[in-house]
Amino acid sequence: MLDYVWLIPILPAAAALVCGVWGKRLGARTGWVAIAAMLATVVLTAGAAIPFLADSGKAPYRETFFEWIRVGSFEVSYSILVDSLTVVMLAVVSVVGSLVFIYSTGYMKGDRGYSRFFSFMSLFAASMFLLVMADDFLLLFVGWEGVGLCSYLLIGYYMEEEWCAAAGKKAFVVNRIGDLGFALGLAMIFRQCGSLSFDRVFSAAPTVFSYGGAAVTVVTLLLFVGAVGKSAQIPLFVWLPDAMAGPTPVSALIHAATMVTAGVYMVARCNMLYALAPVSMVVVAVIGAATAFVAATIAVTQRDIKKVLAYSTISQLGYMFLALGVGAFGTGIFHLYTHAFFKGALFLCAGSVIHAAAREQDMFKLGGLRKAMPATWATYLVATLAIAGCPLTAGFFSKDEILWRAISSESALGHMLWFIGIVTALLTAIYMFRSVYLTFHGESRLSPDAADHLHESPPSMTIPLILLAAGSVLAGWVGLPDWMGGSRFERFLEPVMMKGQEVLGKHGVESAAHSVGFELAVTVASVAVFIAGWFAARTYFLKGFPARAERAARRFGILYKISLHRWWWDDVYNTVVVGGFMAVTRLVGWFDLYVVDGIVNETGRKVAALGDELRRYQNGRVQHYALWIFVGVNLILFMFLCSDLYLLFRHAVRGIVGLASRSL
Numbered sequence: 252m253l254d255y256v257w258l259i260p261i262l263p264a265a266a267a268l269v270c271g272v273w274g275k276r277l278g279a280r281t282g283w284v285a286i287a288a289m290l291a292t293v294v295l296t297a298g299a300a301i302p303f304l305a306d307s308g309k310a311p312y313r314e315t316f317f318e319w320i321r322v323g324s325f326e327v328s329y330s331i332l333v334d335s336l337t338v339v340m341l342a343v344v345s346v347v348g349s350l351v352f353i354y355s356t357g358y359m360k361g362d363r364g365y366s367r368f369f370s371f372m373s374l375f376a377a378s379m380f381l382l383v384m385a386d387d388f389l390l391l392f393v394g395w396e397g398v399g400l401c402s403y404l405l406i407g408y409y410m411e412e413e414w415c416a417a418a419g420k421k422a423f424v425v426n427r428i429g430d431l432g433f434a435l436g437l438a439m440i441f442r443q444c445g446s447l448s449f450d451r452v453f454s455a456a457p458t459v460f461s462y463g464g465a466a467v468t469v470v471t472l473l474l475f476v477g478a479v480g481k482s483a484q485i486p487l488f489v490w491l492p493d494a495m496a497g498p499t500p501v502s503a504l505i506h507a508a509t510m511v512t513a514g515v516y517m518v519a520r521c522n523m524l525y526a527l528a529p530v531s532m533v534v535v536a537v538i539g540a541a542t543a544f545v546a547a548t549i550a551v552t553q554r555d556i557k558k559v560l561a562y563s564t565i566s567q568l569g570y571m572f573l574a575l576g577v578g579a580f581g582t583g584i585f586h587l588y589t590h591a592f593f594k595g596a597l598f599l600c601a602g603s604v605i606h607a608a609a610r611e612q613d614m615f616k617l618g619g620l621r622k623a624m625p626a627t628w629a630t631y632l633v634a635t636l637a638i639a640g641c642p643l644t645a646g647f648f649s650k651d652e653i654l655w656r657a658i659s660s661e662s663a664l665g666h667m668l669w670f671i672g673i674v675t676a677l678l679t680a681i682y683m684f685r686s687v688y689l690t691f692h693g694e695s696r697l698s699p700d701a702a703d704h705l706h707e708s709p710p711s712m713t714i715p716l717i718l719l720a721a722g723s724v725l726a727g728w729v730g731l732p733d734w735m736g737g738s739r740f741e742r743f744l745e746p747v748m749m750k751g752q753e754v755l756g757k758h759g760v761e762s763a764a765h766s767v768g769f770e771l772a773v774t775v776a777s778v779a780v781f782i783a784g785w786f787a788a789r790t791y792f793l794k795g796f797p798a799r800a801e802r803a804a805r806r807f808g809i810l811y812k813i814s815l816h817r818w819w820w821d822d823v824y825n826t827v828v829v830g831g832f833m834a835v836t837r838l839v840g841w842f843d844l845y846v847v848d849g850i851v852n853e854t855g856r857k858v859a860a861l862g863d864e865l866r867r868y869q870n871g872r873v874q875h876y877a878l879w880i881f882v883g884v885n886l887i888l889f890m891f892l893c894s895d896l897y898l899l900f901r902h903a904v905r906g907i908v909g910l911a912s913r914s915l
Contacts, residue, residue: 253312256299256333259341260380262288267373274366282356285369289349289376296341303335307743313386313450320389327447332386336747339584340383340516343591344509346722348376350715351504354599357711358500358606368408368498375401379509383516388437388447391517395433395481398510399426405501406494418496425490429480436473443470453523453750460527462758471524471531475538478514482568484542489820491565495557499602502557507564507598508591515571515587522580522751529760533664536576536657540671543569545818547678551685552804552814555612556601559686563638564594566675570653573668578755579656580748581741585730586653588740589637589645592722596634599716603627603708604690609701614686619695623705626713628691630720635687637723639680640781645727650676651777652732658773673780680784688793732774734767 266288274281303309311334320327333341352372359368378397385391407419441447443466444455460467478484483491494506505511518525518535525532543566550562567590574583605612607624621628637646654676658669695702707713730740741748791799804811816822 253299253302253333255295256312256384257314257316257331259292259295259299259345260377260384262291262295262377263373263380264377267370267377270366270373271370274370277366279356279360279365281366281369282352282359285373286349286352286356288373289345289352292341292345292376292380293349296338296345299333300338300342303338303743307335308746311746315386324445325441327387327389329390330386330448331384332449333384334747335743335745336516336520336584337383339588339744341380343512343588344376344379344383347508347591347595347719348379348504350718351500351508351595351599354503354602354712354715355498355500357709358602359498364408368405371401371404371408372501372504375405375505375510379513382513386449388440388449388452392433392437395477395513395517396430398505398513399423399430399481402426402494402505402510405505406497408497408501412496415496418490418493421493422490425487426480429477429487431476432473432480433477436470436477439466439470439473449520456523456527457754460524462527462754463529464527467524467528468530471521471528472534474517474521474524475514475531475535478518478572479538480514482511482514482572483565484514484538484569484572485545486820488542488546488565489824492558492561492817495555495561499557499598499605502561503595503598503602506561507594511564511568512571512587512591515568515575515583518572518575519580519584519748522575522748523754525575526578526751526754526760529758532576532578532760534576535572536664536668539569539572539574539576540668540675541569542566543573543675544671544678547675547682548814549817550682551678552811553682554615556604556614556617556686556690557598557612559614559682560594560597560601563597563679563683566679567594567638570650570672570675573672574653574656577657577660577665577668578752578760579653580751581738581744582649582652582656584744585738585740586649589649589723589726589730592719592726593634593637593644593646596630596716596719596723597638599712599719600627600631600634603712603716606708606712607704607706608697609704611697611701614689616696616698616701617690618693618697619691620705621691624691624707626707626716630713630716631691632687633720634723635683637727639683639784640676640777642778642781643727644724645722647777647781648727648730648732651774652730652738654777655732655770655773673776676777677780677784680781681788684785684788685792688788688796692793693796732770734770734774 263285266285269284270277270281277284299312302312311332313330313332315328315330317329318326319329352369355368355372359365362368375398378394378401380394382391382394382398385394403419403423406422407416409415437447440452443459444452446452446455456467460470480487491506491511495502497506525535546562546565546569550559550566553559553562567586571583571586571590574580574586601612603624604617604620604627607627608617608620611617633644637644640647640650654669654672657665657672659665697705708716729743730738732738745752791803813819
């Protein structure tokens with residue numbers, strides 16, 4: 252089946268063309284064209300995975316189709332790469348993507364942009380497949396920009412709404428900052444290694460770059476700037492909450508399960524380079540931990556259910572980068588894999604609620620939906636248990652493995668990262684169970700219109716929810732901790748991560764050995780945090796809501812305000828970045844208007860004035876021309892006469908001076 256793997260990005264690209272050009276003619280069948288393409292990618296991905304599942308040490312599959320660019324020594328071909336990491340990413344995109352596409356047929360039913368929606372979504376899938384299958388940095392960058400374009404188009408899908416268009420522009424501008432860093436990193440890689448091919452770069456890296464050297468540090472930090480933008484990390488995470496302006500299936504697929512994980516995938520793919528750059532590894536880990544904590548603190552007080560999940564996504568991406576930063580590359584990808592299921596389920600459940608409650612998203616105006624929407628409630632609860640770290644769910648295995656890898660490093664930084672991670676896990680349990688209780692339990696706070704509209708979603712929406720909820724539980728069982736038999740998932744990825752791990756081991760950057768008892772103690776601490784978070788949410792948002800919640804808000808004072816105002820990140824951006832940029836543009840505008848244009852316009856006015864003056868002498872009257880000819884001739888004669896008089900005068904003076912000198 253590897254011989255047909257090249258069709259994976261082609262099929263959704265063809266579906267995007269069909270949906271975009273013939274969508275209106277196809278009508279409701281447009282969605283099924285896109286779904287058929289996605290289901291075909293699932294089959295092809297399964298076929299590609301079989302050889303690697305049968306032989307975990309199988310050599311990567313590479314195929315070059317044509318030469319793309321040749322300029323001097325710069326050569327780039329259209330080449331694809333399939334290895335165990337590619338298989339994982341293909342599985343996530345194709346499986347979760349197919350379920351989201353099926354769900355979208357119900358959610359987007361009757362929308363006037365139905366065909367446009369599926370065209371954009373299919374184009375996104377093609378770009379994402381290209382990104383994860385690329386065999387060189389430049390082709391990866393093409394897919395990287397492709398998913399960014401589709402994100403912009405789908406965030407601003409409701410373009411008639413000004414705030415939706417503004418959210419799309421915000422995402423586009425913020426990501427350009429990250430992409431600039433990424434592009435500079437690619438330029439430095441080519442300068443140092445003479446190629447952008449993964450195989451050549453990673454093979455040359457140990458000889459071209461010295462461990463901890465300035466060159467590899469700068470390269471990896473520039474690449475990480477791109478990851479910070481695409482995967483919404485501090486300080487470039489402000490675009491993702493606003494991205495919830497797009498339809499909820501977009502939030503589920505693009506801004507939770509796939510596109511935002513592109514930065515995580517890129518860092519994991521470049522594990523060889525990051526292993527050579529210890530400073531960059533520390534930066535990745537610290538930024539990831541800080542983002543996880545800050546986003547979790549913000550999610551605790553959000554009222555919009557999609558905003559809660561958006562900040563939750565930012566927080567979970569922070570966990571992934573924390574894992575990558577401590578050298579647990581496979582663990583970071585494992586959390587990416589499990590997160591796709593439970594976060595996809597959470598977003599689609601939120602969409603089911605919004606769809607049923609007349610577009611109401613404020614959890615304080617929901618409540619009591621459990622009986623009316625039992626399937627949505629059950630699947631949301633299962634996904635919540637997974638993300639909160641309930642034992643034996645997918646999130647429990649992947650999140651605890653990250654925390655374990657942090658604390659087992661036996662360094663002060665590792666212990667600090669573990670502490671931040673465990674506090675974040677507590678906050679995660681609180682805000683997720685808060686969303687369960689405010690949305691599905693208690694008394695209904697729906698408006699009469701929304702209450703009349705309330706209903707369970709159709710099977711096209713609930714079946715994908717059930718399948719994703721099942722994945723939220725079962726997906727984690729391929730990555731068991733050592734005390735339960737070890738992680739088959741990380742062993743599957745070992746051939747891709749091996750070189751990076753060898754570099755880390757060579758320089759003594761490895762997790763220390765600990766007893767099973769210590770590992771169990773760390774796990775017990777995580778379970779205790781999960782229970783504490785659930786109990787706190789139940790106390791404040793089920794039994795005592797809203798009185799206890801209001802008292803807690805007053806008690807926490809400044810901490811509550813920090814969370815409610817999102818740490819004033821948007822205010823800082825608006826004041827410093829936007830305000831500073833506008834000040835610069837005003838200065839440039841003044842210089843352009845009064846200096847550049849002033850010089851040009853004044854020159855034009857002087858030339859025009861001179862032309863007006865000269866025009867007085869070009870009036871078409873022959874007698875005037877004759878007069879001026881007469882005056883001109885006389886002036887010339889007068890000049891000759893003056894010249895002769897001057898020569899005569901000079902000879903006379905010389906003669907007088909000569910006579911005077913002889914007489915003396």
